Amino acid sequence: MIKFDTEEALLKFTENIKGRTFKELDKLNLLATKKRDKGILGKIVETGFYRYPLNNDIEADFSELGIELKVSGFERTKTGLLSAKERISLSMIDYHTIIHETYEFSKFLLKNRKLLIIWYEYERGKERGDFKVWDYQLYNMSQDEHVIKNDFHLIQEKIKNGKAHLLSEGDTSYLGACTKGRDGKVRVTQPNAEEPARPRAFCLKNSYMRGILRSINEEQKTEQTTIKTVRDYIYKQIETYIGMTQLEIYEKLTNKQMTGRIPKNIGKMISDQMIGKDNELKQKHDLFNKTTYIIKNVPVDEDYNLLERLTFRNIVQSEFADPWDESDWKKYFEEVTFLLICYEGKGKKNGHRTLKGMKEITFNADDIDSFGKTYEKIRQAIGKKDIALLPYPKTFPYQKLEIAPKGLGGDDAYNTFFDRDRTKTCLMMDKDFVRSKMK
DNA sequence: CTCTGATCATGT
DNA sequence: ACATGATCAGAG
Numbered sequence: 001m002i003k004f005d006t007e008e009a010l011l012k013f014t015e016n017i018k019g020r021t022f023k024e025l026d027k028l029n030l031l032a033t034k035k036r037d038k039g040i041l042g043k044i045v046e047t048g049f050y051r052y053p054l055n056n057d058i059e060a061d062f063s064e065l066g067i068e069l070k071v072s073g074f075e076r077t078k079t080g081l082l083s084a085k086e087r088i089s090l091s092m093i094d095y096h097t098i099i100h101e102t103y104e105f106s107k108f109l110l111k112n113r114k115l116l117i118i119w120y121e122y123e124r125g126k127e128r129g130d131f132k133v134w135d136y137q138l139y140n141m142s143q144d145e146h147v148i149k150n151d152f153h154l155i156q157e158k159i160k161n162g163k164a165h166l167l168s169e170g171d172t173s174y175l176g177a178c179t180k181g182r183d184g185k186v187r188v189t190q191p192n193a194e195e196p197a198r199p200r201a202f203c204l205k206n207s208y209m210r211g212i213l214r215s216i217n218e219e220q221k222t223e224q225t226t227i228k229t230v231r232d233y234i235y236k237q238i239e240t241y242i243g244m245t246q247l248e249i250y251e252k253l254t255n256k257q258m259t260g261r262i263p264k265n266i267g268k269m270i271s272d273q274m275i276g277k278d279n280e281l282k283q284k285h286d287l288f289n290k291t292t293y294i295i296k297n298v299p300v301d302e303d304y305n306l307l308e309r310l311t312f313r314n315i316v317q318s319e320f321a322d323p324w325d326e327s328d329w330k331k332y333f334e335e336v337t338f339l340l341i342c343y344e345g346k347g348k349k350n351g352h353r354t355l356k357g358m359k360e361i362t363f364n365a366d367d368i369d370s371f372g373k374t375y376e377k378i379r380q381a382i383g384k385k386d387i388a389l390l391p392y393p394k395t396f397p398y399q400k401l402e403i404a405p406k407g408l409g410g411d412d413a414y415n416t417f418f419d420r421d422r423t424k425t426c427l428m429m430d431k432d433f434v435r436s437k438m439k
Numbered sequence: 440c441t442c443t444g445a446t447c448a449t450g451t
Numbered sequence: 452a453c454a455t456g457a458t459c460a461g462a463g
Contacts, residue, residue, distance in 0.1 A: 260448090263447075263448040263456095263458095264447060264448070264456070264458045265447090265449070265450095265455075265456045265457050266448090266457085267456080267457070267458095268449090268455085268456055268457075296456080296457090297456080298457090299458080307458095308458065310456095310457095311456065312455095312456090313454070313455060313456085314454055349458095350457085350459085393443065393444095394442095402443090404443070404444070405443090405444050406444095406446090406454085406456095407446075408445095408446075408447080409445080409447080410445095411446085413445075422454090428443090441463090442461105442462085443460100443462090443463105444459105444460095444462100445459080445460080445461095446457100446458085446459070446460090447455105447457090447458085448455105448456100450453105450454090450455080450456105451452105
């Protein structure tokens with residue numbers, strides 16, 4: 001077993017792992033003996049490369065240096081970008097003890113302040129032993145401390161309030177509370193409520209990991225700002241306009257009068273200026289770098305009930321080649337947070353609704369499953385070349401996502417569905433469902 | 440009313 | 452020239 005006296009020594013040694021496959025590293029032949037072990041790649045690196053004995057100790061892997069080893073996969077997207085394969089799981093959350101811990105001394109931080117992340121490339125269809133390590137990275141949690149600390153406290157508060165069973169990964173920005181256990185049926189007790197809760201562990205969320213991965217060659221910089229959540233950030237941008245109509249805001253922002261017909265996307269024109277365009281958000285604030293945020297503008301009534309469905313971009317048939325579990329749409333919905341800029345004005349014309357506030361929504365496993373049904377119906381329709389099989393509204397119980405037309409005047413959208421790989425249709429999301437997701 | 444197929448100004 | 456983000460408007 002190798003001891004490292006300094007970080008530099010550890011990193012220098014780790015440099016040699018680049019380019020190695022797990023087969024080459026697997027000195028104890030774990031690939032053959034522990035076929036079903038999900039953590040096997042990590043164990044191979046620990047035992048085969050660093051020559052540590054197998055351990056499940058609470059102490060950090062490189063305890064002298066306070067560094068925990070994590071072996072994590074990435075994929076290359078079609079456009080060549082890197083994307084983290086999974087979230088990184090940290091320590092289990094003990095519902096009974098966490099309520100007495102402070103962040104600074106919590107078990108969570110004790111073990112996870114610094115992570116040595118070994119990045120290997122995951123390739124579908126390839127044997128695990130053939131996956132290759134491409135790079136490594138010493139990640140220091142303090143680089144995003146203010147956000148992570150805030151996330152920690154959000155999770156802790158929920159448990160204190162007897163709501164451990166209501167925890168969800170969507171509650172937080174970077175640090176999540178992800179479910180654990182062999183299947184979805186396992187339950188444990190919680191301190192301040194009778195309700196049993198699913199066991200959970202802290203994790204660094206997938207979208208955050210992607211941000212970490214892409215920053216691999218960038219200098220670490222520490223945030224100075226006091227803004228802790230995207231919610232805070234957006235709210236600061238829109239605050240001064242609350243109560244004004246869309247037209248008033250547009251005119252104030254652009255110093256131009258809106259003449260002629262009011263564009264249907266006036267809300268987006270405003271939010272592009274007030275907050276930034278979706279693909280500019282990354283540059284506006286580091287928070288946007290590590291999670292996918294999409295801003296949507298929606299009309300609501302006085303109780304925030306949506307007046308319209310959420311619409312998405314035009315779909316193309318080739319997007320539906322992969323089964324749901326491997327699809328880009330699934331990844332998108334798992335990862336994305338929608339920021340809904342709400343304009344109140346039931347019965348009012350477009351342009352004359354007033355800015356009311358902002359809501360955030362994310363999707364849980366049930367939602368994702370339901371979206372999958374919609375997705376698979378589109379695949380069936382494509383496979384059988386039968387538009388009758390498309391997921392029109394209300395084609396199955398509790399449907400949350402539906403297909404809808406989206407074209408120019410005169411398009412007979414559904415009937416041109418198979419014409420070429422460009423459809424005049426899109427997905428729309430049920431408004432009552434969206435309302436139920438707002439916090 | 441609400442639902443759902445149809446439509447449009449703008450951005451790229 | 453067409454997709455996007457969103458609303459419109461007729462049907463029921």
